[in-house]
Amino acid sequence: MAAVEPREELGEEGVDDMITLNDLNEGSLLWNLKIRYEREQIYTYVGSILVAVNPYKMFDMYGLDRVKQYEGQVLGTLPPHLFAIGSACYSKMIKDEQNQVVVIR
Template identity: 35%
Template sequence: IQKRFGNNQIYTFIGDILLLVNPYKELPIYSSMVSQLHFSSSGKLCSSLPPHLFSCVERAFHQLFQEQRPQCFILSGERGSGKSEASKQIIRHLTCRAASSRAMLDSRFKHVMCILEAFGHAKTTLNDLSSCFIKYFELQFCERKQQLTGARIYTYLLEKSRLVSQPLGQSNFLIFSLLMDGLSAEEKHGLHLNNLCAHRYLNQTMQDDVSTGERSLNREKLAVLKQALNVVGFSNLEVENLFVILAAILHLGDIRFTA
């Protein structure tokens, strides 16, 4: 496995189990061309192709219709092992494989993931964008056309304690960094958030010396988040109220009680 990893072969089959070793870098193994190379008429593994997540997806896709029963992927591993990225690639391949309106589903999925990442991901010692909850994806297919027709996402076990206290070297949820760097001075003033680092829930680990590039990226991410919220059905007023609620949470955290 170590030798394969050194050759950027991050996937290895151990029986029916596919082992992934996170390379912590971008590899050109998830392109549309690679996805199409794994298309199969039967779902059987192709001996000429190296082990890959897409092979498992193809097998599950065909077994779904051949066996007439639901198929399931269980992604297991410690934080930072690549589970979130793997789940994205599974859905991406199925969208490429079986979606009747691929562009629409791709866009919808990206917007939903953007929202989930903002409110449920945080920086940890192993990962700058680590999931702090469990996601359960459910994809629906049309049996007759063998096409992907819809999806549902359920969330479980959100790490709520992170809001009030973060482990050393880790951050609060990403949304607060986006607010700190992405809101205009006028918006911050309206929410009484002139100095976000002064709030107790954020000053435990949040640093003032954030690079200019990172601040710029956070501003872009907040703009994308606002767009994503609009796309999934939030009005501009509801988005504003959402930010008011987030600001209220920070202010509540500053209340101190004395005997």
């Protein structure tokens, strides 16, 4: 097993966008995801990439009201969410008149 670098201190809430971490290493990334998962914050950004951690339970976070909240917003102005990525892709598609791609793995 490869060694994991020491993690950065992230406080009790972690960070919404891991690109803001001073030490962008495996230890800090995993620790931040753990903190957010324990707070039921299953979405986290790494720049324009959305990381989703399966919560193995249902959340009430996918209603029409949430869609409207993210509609037309600049990526990163609201907490990380799948709808933020969808809205950003749609806006870019309309603005640039070019297809967009979302990779789900």
